[in-house]
Amino acid sequence: MYEWLTQRWYEAAARPQLLRPLSGLYGALLGLRRRAYASGWLRSIRAARPVIVVGNLTVGGTGKTPLTLWLAQRLGGGALKVGLLSRGYGRRGAGPLQVHADSDWREVGDEPLLLARRSGCPTVVARDRVSGAQLLTELGAQLILCDDGLQHLRLARDCEIVVIDGARGFGNGALLPAGPLREPLERLSHVDALVVNGEGVHDSLAQLPPTARFTMELKAREAVPVKPGTPARELVQWRGQTVHAVAGIGNPARFFAQLRSFGLTVREHPFPDHHPFSAGELEFGDQLPVLMTEKDAVKCAGFANPRLWYVPVVAHFSDAHGRELLAGLLTKAGVTLPGGRI
Numbered sequence: 001m002y003e004w005l006t007q008r009w010y011e012a013a014a015r016p017q018l019l020r021p022l023s024g025l026y027g028a029l030l031g032l033r034r035r036a037y038a039s040g041w042l043r044s045i046r047a048a049r050p051v052i053v054v055g056n057l058t059v060g061g062t063g064k065t066p067l068t069l070w071l072a073q074r075l076g077g078g079a080l081k082v083g084l085l086s087r088g089y090g091r092r093g094a095g096p097l098q099v100h101a102d103s104d105w106r107e108v109g110d111e112p113l114l115l116a117r118r119s120g121c122p123t124v125v126a127r128d129r130v131s132g133a134q135l136l137t138e139l140g141a142q143l144i145l146c147d148d149g150l151q152h153l154r155l156a157r158d159c160e161i162v163v164i165d166g167a168r169g170f171g172n173g174a175l176l177p178a179g180p181l182r183e184p185l186e187r188l189s190h191v192d193a194l195v196v197n198g199e200g201v202h203d204s205l206a207q208l209p210p211t212a213r214f215t216m217e218l219k220a221r222e223a224v225p226v227k228p229g230t231p232a233r234e235l236v237q238w239r240g241q242t243v244h245a246v247a248g249i250g251n252p253a254r255f256f257a258q259l260r261s262f263g264l265t266v267r268e269h270p271f272p273d274h275h276p277f278s279a280g281e282l283e284f285g286d287q288l289p290v291l292m293t294e295k296d297a298v299k300c301a302g303f304a305n306p307r308l309w310y311v312p313v314v315a316h317f318s319d320a321h322g323r324e325l326l327a328g329l330l331t332k333a334g335v336t337l338p339g340g341r342i
Contacts, residue, residue: 009174019177026177045156049083049141051156051157052157053149054067054148056148058164059182065147072084072115072119083122084119085144086123086147087109089111090109090274091125092107094126095127096128098135099124103116106276117298118312122141150182159332161191161192162187162191163197165197167254189209189211192211194212195215197217199215212328222312223235224311226300226304236263242264245268246290249273252270252271253270255293258313271296287307289307294313
């Protein structure tokens with residue numbers, strides 16, 4: 001059902017007619033909730049540290065996590081201590097919990113574990129972002145980056161960034177469940193920055209509001225063995241070879257296309273986002289290498305074998321866009337980097 005809806009949302013101009021009344025109801029509930037916060041009937045709580053939220057308006061992967069890592073590395077490279085906050089989708093438990101490099105992904109979630117390992121920053125998961133921000137403050141964070149949470153209005157924020165998939169845009173432009181939108185497009189007029197992942201070619205991006213807009217590219221270079229002990233391999237070394245490609249992310253097609261751009265022949269194996277892999281699901285009756293995303297790899301370490309590799313991606317901006325984005329965020333959050341340099 002999810003795959004069918006995704007196809008309708010992103011590959012067809014038409015909106016599923018039977019779902020349009022539900023979209024209307026969903027939109028009405030969203031409006032009531034936002035007005036409840038605006039009027040003070042529901043209260044947003046401000047953390048003791050500045051909060052920057054990296055979110056999206058659509059269901060499915062847009063590149064939030066790579067952007068969060070880029071921000072953490074650029075902002076936390078000096079004396080500023082950056083903390084990362086995530087819900088920890090699908091994890092056991094709900095209360096705030098610190099994520100360590102050796103945490104069990106079932107306890108903390110796949111994306112937070114990736115964030116903790118790649119960033120080296122204090123990382124916390126919590127269904128209630130307010131309690132998570134409190135724990136990060138206790139851990140010494142001076143600035144809090146939220147990976148997702150645009151719709152979690154209980155935690156007040158100093159700055160909001162919306163990440164947009166340049167190829168898929170906003171799909172058919174309808175609210176859930178007739179379309180992929182979590183909120184109406186008018187919400188974009190109230191955020192601080194728009195980051196378009198890849199070339200913004202989708203028709204729905206033609207009339208974005210005059211919000212600060214930046215272009216991000218996710219770059220891959222090598223494949224890393226899921227089972228340590230083997231050196232990483234440049235992806236170009238597999239040029240002309242056939243590989244199995246596994247992706248349990250919001251937009252598997254992006255991963256498959258990226259592998260093909262290096263000249264690989266790809267046998268596609270898409271799975272639902274956050275899929276809990278088992279060893280048998282990665283056996284395809286041959287000895288071809290299996291390439292997966294880094295988020296998937298954190299769930300496969302327990303049964304890793306020499307055929308399994310993961311492909312890390314890194315966010316890139318032009319020098320001008322990178323400096324402008326960071327300067328705007330720091331100004332909005334009221335934070336000055338040590339030495340005043342970006």
